[in-house]
Amino acid sequence: MGQTWKMAWSAILANKLRTFLTMLGIIIGVMALIVLVSIADGATASVSDQISDMGSSYLTVRISDDKENPLRLSEFQTLFEDDSIAAAAPSSVTSMTGKSGYTSESMSVTGTTGEYFSIMNLELGLGRTIKQVDLNNNSYVIIISSDTAVEFFGHADAVGETLALDGKDFQVIGVLSSDNSTLTSGQASVSSSEDSSSSVNLEGYIPYSTFTRVSDQVLDITQFYVSSADESTMDPCTAAVESVMLSRFDYDEDAFSVIDQSEIMDAMESVSSTMSLMLGGIAAISLLVGGIGIMNIMLVSVTERTREIGIRKAIGAGRWSIMSQFLIEALLVSMIGCLVGIGFSWIVLQIIGKVMSGSLSVSMNWNVVGIAAAFSCLIGMIFGLYPANKAAGMKPIDALRYSG
Numbered sequence: 001m002g003q004t005w006k007m008a009w010s011a012i013l014a015n016k017l018r019t020f021l022t023m024l025g026i027i028i029g030v031m032a033l034i035v036l037v038s039i040a041d042g043a044t045a046s047v048s049d050q051i052s053d054m055g056s057s058y059l060t061v062r063i064s065d066d067k068e069n070p071l072r073l074s075e076f077q078t079l080f081e082d083d084s085i086a087a088a089a090p091s092s093v094t095s096m097t098g099k100s101g102y103t104s105e106s107m108s109v110t111g112t113t114g115e116y117f118s119i120m121n122l123e124l125g126l127g128r129t130i131k132q133v134d135l136n137n138n139s140y141v142i143i144i145s146s147d148t149a150v151e152f153f154g155h156a157d158a159v160g161e162t163l164a165l166d167g168k169d170f171q172v173i174g175v176l177s178s179d180n181s182t183l184t185s186g187q188a189s190v191s192s193s194e195d196s197s198s199s200v201n202l203e204g205y206i207p208y209s210t211f212t213r214v215s216d217q218v219l220d221i222t223q224f225y226v227s228s229a230d231e232s233t234m235d236p237c238t239a240a241v242e243s244v245m246l247s248r249f250d251y252d253e254d255a256f257s258v259i260d261q262s263e264i265m266d267a268m269e270s271v272s273s274t275m276s277l278m279l280g281g282i283a284a285i286s287l288l289v290g291g292i293g294i295m296n297i298m299l300v301s302v303t304e305r306t307r308e309i310g311i312r313k314a315i316g317a318g319r320w321s322i323m324s325q326f327l328i329e330a331l332l333v334s335m336i337g338c339l340v341g342i343g344f345s346w347i348v349l350q351i352i353g354k355v356m357s358g359s360l361s362v363s364m365n366w367n368v369v370g371i372a373a374a375f376s377c378l379i380g381m382i383f384g385l386y387p388a389n390k391a392a393g394m395k396p397i398d399a400l401r402y403s404g
Contacts, residue, residue, distance in 0.1 A: 011301070011329055022297045023337035025290025026379070030341025030372045033283035034364065035348050037276050042362035044272035057234060058119050058227040059241055065255040070220030071248070073135065073208050077113075079244050084236035086229040089116035090208050090221040098202065099164040100152040107148060107202035109165060111211020111218065117143075119227040127159040127174030134207045143174035143205040151202055163204070168214055170206065234260055280368070284375065290337065291379035298330050298387035309394050323392035330384020331377065338376035342369055 012019050063071060073090065080088040091112050098107045114130040116122075125146060134141055142163060149158035149172070161172045212218050228237035241258055249255035302309070309322060346364055353362050 005328060009332065011305075011325075012332055018297060019333060022293050022333055023290075023340065025293040026287065026334055026337030026376055027290075027341040027344065029283060029285075029287035029290045030338050030376060031345045031348065032286050033280060033372050033375075034342065034345035034368050035352075036279040036283055037368045038345075038349055038362050038365045039352065039360075040272065040275050040279055041365055042360050044268065044275070046360055057230075058225050059234065059238060060259040061224050061226060061241060061245065061256060062259075063222045063245075063249075063256045065249070065252065066220065066222075067249050067252070067255060069249075071222075072220055073212075076221055076224065079248070080226060080241070082237075082240035082244075084229050084240050086227040086237075087115035087119050088224060088226045089113045089119055090224040091116060092208070092211060092215070092218045092221075092223065094211075094215050094217065096165045096214075098148070098152060098204070100161070103152050105151060105202055107165075107204060109142075109211070110203070110205045111208040111215070112205055113208055115227075116205070116225065119225045123177040124174050125177035126157055127172070129174060130205065130207050135209045138209045138213055139207055140168060140170045140210060141173045141207065142170040143176065144172055145176045145201060145203045146178040148202045148204060149175050165204070165206075166214065170204075280371075287372075287375055287379055291334070291383040294330050294333055294380060295383040295387060297333075298326060298384055299390070301329070302326065302387050302391045305391075306394065309391050310397075313394070319392045322394075323388045326388035326391050327381065327384050330387070331380040334376045334380025334384075335373075338373055341376075342372070345369075 076088070076090055089112050091110060093108055093110050095106055096109045098105055110116075112130070113135060114132075117124070117129055124143070127143070130141070130143065133139070142165070144152075144158065144163065146156045149156045149161075152158070152163060153161050156175055156178070158172045158175055162169050163172055164170070206214075208221075212220075226237065226241050228234050230236065238258060238260060245256045245258070246253070312322060349362050349364055352360075356362070
């Protein structure tokens, strides 16, 4: 058997360029499979982490039909008093022009209440949150993100500073911690400075009562968030919210919608699995094409070595001896191509990781590497079987007569 491996290896080295070109299909197929699936996994993990950072124990409620009886802030604050509900906060977002000194930028402004920050797991780095007195007095106060503070004031400690929004002055009462997730706010991204290509999210949070005054489009509540008192299950909280909303809107289920954040996580995982399977299937086609290339070159090799096969058979080589040599050659071409493809995949993923640093974390999925190796081995055997069988089936006399 050792001699058979040596002969197969010598045959491969005899035509280095042809062997490399044959391997190229396998190399590209393996790279496509590993790189595409790893990128899909990295993108999914990134989004899932952001969703997890926001917490999964809250509901998003949207009102689509207020029955000509809109929900106002004064009523909202008395609706959700069930024990299964930890907190509820209205939310409405608009874009405004923020101005401080010579700096003027468009920013996202959210009208809400103090409960919003606990629901969304937003931590204050400095200052205080929005209080009931701010809501009652329609106070012109604002909580901003750390990036926003640096953009407008040049430093994160901006508590007490004044920020103008569409010409109205707001006092900064709080600054969010710099590591807060901002996936839910829908902020606009703007350039952080004239000489930088990076972007930051400029965002602020003001009392909802004040928001209805400075925004011409918002008078009543059409969207709000509710957190569950029991993080292990959302069912009691969901039932309580639905009961309140049904009672409020004449038991019309179509007047509102309740979205469980955990359902978004489940949907994300489902989409991720489907995406990975789809990308893996597309890449597998490349491997099949590589397998066809192996079969093609092995058939050429069998034809070129017809006299060699005849001589070996004439001196006593059996059918299995001839067949195993060509099978091993096909398997070696396929597996070497696979190893090279894995190496190039690692290099490509390292480059992608450097380029996308901070926005996307990618790493080699070793489960996919194992699948690629097994699939490459299977392809080598399957597509090498016919040429090997053809070589083993030759009659010694006919093979020796071949003048090719």
